Amino acid sequence: MKRKPLQGCLAAALLVTSLWSATPAFAYSLGEEIKIDANQPEIAKTGYDISEDYAVWMVEGEKTITLYDLDDNSERKIGSTTSVKTNPKVDGNYVVWIDSRDGGSDVYMYDIAKKKESRLSSGSAKVTSLEIRGKNVVWDDKSNGGSDIYLCDITTGEVEAITTSGKASNPTLDDTYIAWQDSRNGDSDIYTYNLKTKTEKAAVTAHGDQIKPSISDDYIVFEDHSGEYSQIGLHTISKDKTTKLTDDASDKEMPHIFNTTYVFIDDGSVAYGGVNKSTTKEADSFIYDKLAPRVYDDYILYAKMDNNKKLRLNLYDMHDKEMVPIGSVSGEPSQPAGHDRYVVYISEGNKTDSVILHDVENGTSKAITKTDASPSRPLVSNHYVVWYDNDEDALFSYDIKKGVTKQVTNEDDDEIADEDLYELDGDNLLWVNAGSKADLVVTNLATGKSTDITTLKKEPLSIDIHGNYVSWVLEQSSKKASVFLYDMDEEDEMEIRKNVQVEQAKLGDDFVVWSEYTNTTKPTWDLFYYDIDRGKTSSLLRYTDRDQIKPQVSRNMVLFQDNRLSPNAKDFYYELYDVKDGSYSDYYWDDDAEVEDARIGGNRIVWIDNRDDTPYVYTMAIAQPQDDDDSTPDPDPQPEPGEYKEYSLLDVVQDGTFNEKISEAGYDNFVFVFFGNTSKEVTMTLNEVFDDMDRFADLFLSSDVDEMYIRIYK
Numbered sequence: 001m002k003r004k005p006l007q008g009c010l011a012a013a014l015l016v017t018s019l020w021s022a023t024p025a026f027a028y029s030l031g032e033e034i035k036i037d038a039n040q041p042e043i044a045k046t047g048y049d050i051s052e053d054y055a056v057w058m059v060e061g062e063k064t065i066t067l068y069d070l071d072d073n074s075e076r077k078i079g080s081t082t083s084v085k086t087n088p089k090v091d092g093n094y095v096v097w098i099d100s101r102d103g104g105s106d107v108y109m110y111d112i113a114k115k116k117e118s119r120l121s122s123g124s125a126k127v128t129s130l131e132i133r134g135k136n137v138v139w140d141d142k143s144n145g146g147s148d149i150y151l152c153d154i155t156t157g158e159v160e161a162i163t164t165s166g167k168a169s170n171p172t173l174d175d176t177y178i179a180w181q182d183s184r185n186g187d188s189d190i191y192t193y194n195l196k197t198k199t200e201k202a203a204v205t206a207h208g209d210q211i212k213p214s215i216s217d218d219y220i221v222f223e224d225h226s227g228e229y230s231q232i233g234l235h236t237i238s239k240d241k242t243t244k245l246t247d248d249a250s251d252k253e254m255p256h257i258f259n260t261t262y263v264f265i266d267d268g269s270v271a272y273g274g275v276n277k278s279t280t281k282e283a284d285s286f287i288y289d290k291l292a293p294r295v296y297d298d299y300i301l302y303a304k305m306d307n308n309k310k311l312r313l314n315l316y317d318m319h320d321k322e323m324v325p326i327g328s329v330s331g332e333p334s335q336p337a338g339h340d341r342y343v344v345y346i347s348e349g350n351k352t353d354s355v356i357l358h359d360v361e362n363g364t365s366k367a368i369t370k371t372d373a374s375p376s377r378p379l380v381s382n383h384y385v386v387w388y389d390n391d392e393d394a395l396f397s398y399d400i401k402k403g404v405t406k407q408v409t410n411e412d413d414d415e416i417a418d419e420d421l422y423e424l425d426g427d428n429l430l431w432v433n434a435g436s437k438a439d440l441v442v443t444n445l446a447t448g449k450s451t452d453i454t455t456l457k458k459e460p461l462s463i464d465i466h467g468n469y470v471s472w473v474l475e476q477s478s479k480k481a482s483v484f485l486y487d488m489d490e491e492d493e494m495e496i497r498k499n500v501q502v503e504q505a506k507l508g509d510d511f512v513v514w515s516e517y518t519n520t521t522k523p524t525w526d527l528f529y530y531d532i533d534r535g536k537t538s539s540l541l542r543y544t545d546r547d548q549i550k551p552q553v554s555r556n557m558v559l560f561q562d563n564r565l566s567p568n569a570k571d572f573y574y575e576l577y578d579v580k581d582g583s584y585s586d587y588y589w590d591d592d593a594e595v596e597d598a599r600i601g602g603n604r605i606v607w608i609d610n611r612d613d614t615p616y617v618y619t620m621a622i623a624q625p626q627d628d629d630d631s632t633p634d635p636d637p638q639p640e641p642g643e644y645k646e647y648s649l650l651d652v653v654q655d656g657t658f659n660e661k662i663s664e665a666g667y668d669n670f671v672f673v674f675f676g677n678t679s680k681e682v683t684m685t686l687n688e689v690f691d692d693m694d695r696f697a698d699l700f701l702s703s704d705v706d707e708m709y710i711r712i713y714k
Contacts, residue, residue, distance in 0.1 A: 462504035
């Protein structure tokens with residue numbers, strides 16, 4: 001069979017190179033610290049707005065609008081999930097935007113209180129700009145050849161044309177006036193319309209162009225192009241007087257005003273001033289200058305590119321002269337946990353706490369709990385997040401792939417979950433039913449099936465689960481406890497350490513680790529471990545002085561606290577020890593780190609760090625990721641129609657969208673198809689490709705290019 005130009009070793013090498021460079025799973029390096037900063041949401045270049053109670057924006061890649069409650073830090077998604085939207089604006093209880101669903105660019109509105117969506121324009125309009133104030137919405141419409149301003153009364157639904165010049169655009173309004181730019185006389189001038197008297201007036205008709213007006217009460221600010229540089233002009237309606245607010249050798253653009261405070265873009269910076277003041281101040285520099293900043297009260301909302309070229313929404317407090325976190329994931333972080341691809345933590349908001357799920361591969365964060373939840377101690381595996389809800393007194397789980405939250409335990413069913421005693425391994429959740437007895441229970445989150453492990457005489461000091469094993473520490477007498485190990489396959493319980501001073505034991509790959517108090521001439525806390533295969537207890541790390549305490553385990557790595565090298569015995573630091581190699585790890589955080597609440601899970605460490613004078617979640621990979629969740633099935637090789645989209649591999653490589661499709665899908669949902677539409681069809685997920693590159697290369701070389709496809713699963 002004759003090969004096409006794409007075929008051959010060189011093409012295979014190029015494709016593999018593209019895979020390794022494009023796949024987010026390998027976008028981070030071992031030992032590299034990642035700061036999880038979710039204070040500025042990633043947004044699309046479609047606009048944003050802020051009002052007294054809400055802010056609105058659109059997330060990059062989404063078609064819904066994010067409605068953010070400034071009071072309780074909660075979000076909801078509004079609008080159709082299929083139509084293209086731009087220019088979201090918010091005021092009072094209403095959000096408006098431009099929508100493509102009716103074949104044009106119509107004005108749609110969402111009633112926040114009623115949770116109801118409606119169309120305001122008549123259909124197939126061509127709207128490019130709109131604003132809302134109180135019960136009124138204004139927009140420009142080019143559907144009749146020219147461009148005119150229309151006004152809609154939300155309470156009645158009536159729409160009326162405000163202009164007939166065919167040259168009007170960029171409307172703005174407040175409670176009494178509408179203002180817009182109009183080029184009916186050649187240059188663009190500023191006109192007003194009095195909503196009470198129903199009269200129109202030419203407000204600013206200087207030479208050159210006056211454009212992009214913004215109105216608040218008695219004031220209109222606008223771009224004044226009458227000189228060499230664009231400046232910010234001011235028109236006072238009551239005095240019918242026009243002046244310049246700025247006048248220097250740089251362009252001033254995109255003004256917006258609230259009360260007497262106005263904001264604008266000045267040579268790539270966002271600046272602000274007062275209409276009664278002669279000076280302006282800079283809020284931030286190097287901002288994204290294609291979107292106008294918005295101001296409300298003391299706050300400026302604007303966009304800025306981060307180091308990864310992602311557009312981030314920023315909120316600046318002019319009163320305190322500082323940045324303010326925005327979005328449901330922007331509260332102070334606590335209680336972090338991590339596992340391979342994911343990091344979770346609690347975001348402590350003003351009125352509510354949320355569980356935040358961060359995808360390390362894609363660099364995205366989202367709140368996965370409801371606004372009325374009261375979550376604590378989140379845990380994460382490759383497929384699930386689990387937390388305890390203090391209001392419901394129950395454990396909850398979140399299926400990462402499906403985006404579904406379920407209540408795992410219920411007091412009405414005599415399931416009394418302990419708020420601290422639960423652990424997650426893959427699909428299996430180990431928890432203590434603390435009713436009349438202390439029952440150890442394993443619940444498979446994929447199937448919902450629960451299995452009782454044992455009944456204890458009292459609540460254990462600690463529990464853990466890994467693979468086929470469960471461990472717990474049970475107090476036997478004052479300051480004395482025993483470590484137990486349970487084999488779920490054999491249903492066999494063993495007491496592996498008896499009557500010692502121990503507080504917790506943790507499971508790794510074929511071993512159990514704990515810190516034990518050794519009462520000798522120099523009493524110390526030392527690390528011991530039990531080798532499951534050999535059935536033998538040995539000293540893991542034991543020194544003649546000082547203490548090694550609070551071990552945590554993931555796979556073959558132990559994270560513990562040590563004070564051997566501290567001047568003060570009360571000062572502990574973290575150590576990372578490889579049980580398999582019998583050596584300390586080379587991977588550690590920077591010297592300037594201020595580490596709190598460090599946790600280990602999967603292939604990574606997570607912690608709270610105060611090095612920037614503000615707490616942030618940091619994470620670092622210490623090994624390559626792996627999939628521990630064998631119970632979750634692979635994508636169906638013969639799915640029902642509509643469960644995936646299929647593309648020619650040749651097409652996506654040639655049009656340059658190959659890497660983009662990997663990033664959008666994630667490697668769990670990205671599948672290669674070889675010998676497609678033949679009886680020899682073979683599929684490989686992206687995970688399988690990385691596990692067996694040789695097989696991938698063989699299939700690539702043996703399949704004809706016309707028989708190669710990629711499938712993107714939902």
